[in-house]
Structure formats: structure tokens, C-alpha cells
Amino acid sequence: xxxxxxxxxxxxxxxxxxxxxxxxxxxxxxxxxxxxxxxxxxxxxxxxxxxxxxxxxxxxxxxxxxxxxxxxxxxxxxxxxxxxxxxxxxxxxxxxxxxxxxxxxxxxxxxxxxxxxxxxxxxxxxxxxxxxxxxxxxxxxxxxxxxxxxxxxxxxxxxxxxxxxxxxxxxxxxxxxxxxxxxxxxxxxxxxxxxxxxxxxxxxxxxxxxxxxxxxxxxxxxxxxxxxxxxxxxxxxxxxxxxxxxxxxxxxxxxxxxxxxxxxxxxxxxxxxxxxxxxxxxxxxxxxxxxxxxxxxxxxxxxxxxxxxxxxxxxxxxxxxxxxxxxxxxxxxxxxxxxxxx
Ligand code: SAH
Numbered sequence: 001x002x003x004x005x006x007x008x009x010x011x012x013x014x015x016x017x018x019x020x021x022x023x024x025x026x027x028x029x030x031x032x033x034x035x036x037x038x039x040x041x042x043x044x045x046x047x048x049x050x051x052x053x054x055x056x057x058x059x060x061x062x063x064x065x066x067x068x069x070x071x072x073x074x075x076x077x078x079x080x081x082x083x084x085x086x087x088x089x090x091x092x093x094x095x096x097x098x099x100x101x102x103x104x105x106x107x108x109x110x111x112x113x114x115x116x117x118x119x120x121x122x123x124x125x126x127x128x129x130x131x132x133x134x135x136x137x138x139x140x141x142x143x144x145x146x147x148x149x150x151x152x153x154x155x156x157x158x159x160x161x162x163x164x165x166x167x168x169x170x171x172x173x174x175x176x177x178x179x180x181x182x183x184x185x186x187x188x189x190x191x192x193x194x195x196x197x198x199x200x201x202x203x204x205x206x207x208x209x210x211x212x213x214x215x216x217x218x219x220x221x222x223x224x225x226x227x228x229x230x231x232x233x234x235x236x237x238x239x240x241x242x243x244x245x246x247x248x249x250x251x252x253x254x255x256x257x258x259x260x261x262x263x264x265x266x267x268x269x270x271x272x273x274x275x276x277x278x279x280x281x282x283x284x285x286x287x288x289x290x291x292x293x294x295x296x297x298x299x300x301x302x303x304x305x306x307x308x309x310x311x312x313x314x315x316x317x318x319x320x321x322x323x324x325x326x327x328x329x330x331x332x333x334x335x336x337x338x339x340x341x342x
């Protein structure tokens with residue numbers, strides 16, 4: 001059966017035409033799905049009973065069930081959702097002073113193989129549909145009975161490897177008649193799929209692009225992130241510069257600091273050289289050690305020195321607060337969990 005939350009408002013209008021219904025019905029349905037967050041077509045009381053029945057024959061609402069919810073001492077919540085086909089995904093909710101941020105997954109598993117990430121080493125199953133991405137936000141808002149203000153595509157998966165569904169999900173999340181989350185409050189994070197960065201620049205969606213950079217030369221970056229073999233640093237930086245020129249949007253570079261690997265002053269100098277003059281921001285992440293992983297966190301002293309060097313040399317850099325590490329919900333710690341698995 002088709003999933004109704006996979007459709008943008010425009011697509012829903014088209015589908016309703018084939019059911020010989022007026023387009024404004026699509027807006028009513030959108031309101032029920034994303035503002036009222038109903039769980040069945042029966043609850044859409046301003047639609048005729050016959051339309052509700054027709055919709056129920058054609059579509060499912062595919063509401064997620066929470067399999068497990070863990071809460072960190074810092075208030076971060078990690079959800080394990082049943083995506084209704086025997087698979088499960090993780091979603092994280094973080095509270096910052098500026099509001100509630102949700103970290104959504106875009107795929108079940110990941111193909112990128114980054115050496116420092118817990119999502120690596122687990123077989124890739126499939127990409128999530130647009131509705132399954134959107135449903136993570138709905139299910140969390142339902143659970144906390146509050147609005148989410150920011151969305152980051154930093155859960156499991158490579159969002160640009162699921163390009164069309166991610167774009168569609170952003171359009172649904174962003175729609176004023178839907179969840180109404182401003183594009184400027186949505187960040188898409190990529191390991192660096194260069195052709196897709198060019199595509200994203202043409203979408204006219206003012207979301208934030210985050211690039212997982214982590215190293216400044218190809219040898220080191222390839223050893224951490226195999227995707228660098230396909231799209232080396234020069235091509236990646238060129239794509240970023242073109243993206244900035246086309247969108248006038250600031251790019252955020254993620255740099256996870258690993259002890260004795262990419263955290264010394266030489267690395268900071270090389271980073272300044274690489275990013276000098278670009279409209280960008282650097283987000284330093286103390287790397288989270290994963291099970292059997294070979295990278296360990298830099299010392300606080302090194303992290304601060306690294307940040308200060310960047311700031312003193314014209315690159316705006318901040319250190320990301322570590323949230324949820326006690327429940328394995330911090331950056332890179334999410335992994336696909338099987339139903340009933342650990
Ligand atoms: N595939 C996308 C989004 C998922 S990862 C990407 O690569 O950007 C979200 C962020 O967490 C990325 O910047 C990623 O490099 C980082 N990350 C992954 N594992 C990490 C770890 N163990 N410690 C710190 N950051 C990590």
C-alpha cells in the first residue's frame with residue numbers, strides 16, 4: 001500500500017485529482033497529518049466518510065511505534081523506532097537553549113564505511129522513504145507533546161545517498177501547512193558526495209549544508225573516510241566553493257578531533273589554509289570512541305588549542321557540546337538495531 005506521508009502537498013493534490021476530489025482536500029489532509037498528527041483517516045472529520053474510506057483503501061499512515069526510549073542524564077533522548085517492515089532505526093532528541101533539535105536517520109545502515117563511525121560495519125539494508133524521515137519528527141513531537149525547532153540529518157545513513165527522498169522530506173517538513181520547520185533550521189550533513197552537492201545547490205532550499213571533513217590531506221582523509229577515494233579533497237572544496245557562490249549560504253565543516261591523528265597544530269594550520277576566505281564555520285567534535293574503534297578523543301587542552309588557533313587565524317570555530325554520550329546517542333554512536341536485538 002502507498003504511504004500517504006511520502007507525498008508532498010503538490011503530489012497529494014495530484015493524487016486527489018485521480019480520486020475526483022478537489023485540491024483543497026489535500027490541504028485539509030496535510031493539516032490532519034502534520035498539525036493534528038492523527039493516527040487514522042477516521043479522525044479526519046471534515047472529510048466525507050466515503051473519502052476517508054477511499055483513502056484508507058489506497059494509503060497507510062504508517063505511524064511508527066516506539067520500541068525503546070532511553071534518556072540521558074543531560075536530557076537527551078534516544079528513540080528506537082519500528083519502521084514496520086521488521087527493521088528499526090534510531091532518532092535522537094537534544095535540548096539546546098535555542099530549542100529542541102532532532103537528529104534524524106536517512107537510511108537503514110550506511111554504505112560510506114567511515115572508520116570512526118558506529119554505523120559502519122553493519123550491512124546496509126535500504127534507504128528510508130520521505131515519509132519515514134518525516135515520521136521520526138512526528139513521532140517525537142507526539143511523544144514529548146512539544147514542537148521541534150531544528151532538524152539535523154546526522155543520524156544513521158548518508159542523506160545525499162538518498163537524495164530524492166531527503167529533498168522530498170525537507171519539502172514536507174518545511175511546508176507552512178505541514179510541520180512548518182524553516183529551511184534555515186534544517187541541516188543536511190554529508191561525507192562529501194560531490195555531484196549531489198552540485199544538485200543541492202540548484203534546489204533553492206535555504207537549508208544548512210554540513211560537510212564531514214575531518215582531515216586536510218587526501219592520505220589522512222582516505223584512511224578515515226573511504227568516500228575520499230572517489231571524491232578527493234580538492235574536488236570537495238571546489239564543490240563547496242561553488243555551492244557558496246550559487247546559494248550565498250555559509251557551509252558548516254565538521255571536524256572530529258582524534259588524538260594523535262588530526263589534532264595537532266600542523267593540522268590546524270593546514271585547515272586554515274584550506275578554508276581561508278570561504279563563507280564557513282568549523283564545528284569541532286571531540287571524537288567519540290566506538291566499540292573496537294582505533295580513534296580516541298583528543299585531550300580538552302588540545303581541542304581548545306585547536307579551536308583558538310582557527311579563531312585567531314580568521315576561521316570561526318566552535319566546539320560541539322557532547323550530548324547523550326551515556327546512552328550511546330552522541331555523534332557517530334548510532335547504529336542500526338534489529339528488532340529484539342541489543
Ligand atoms: N553521513 C553523514 C551524516 C551522518 S554522521 C555524514 O557523514 O556527514 C553525522 C556526523 O557525525 C558526521 O559529521 C560524522 O562524520 C560524525 N561522526 C561519525 N562518527 C563519529 C564519532 N565516532 N565521533 C564524532 N563524530 C562522528
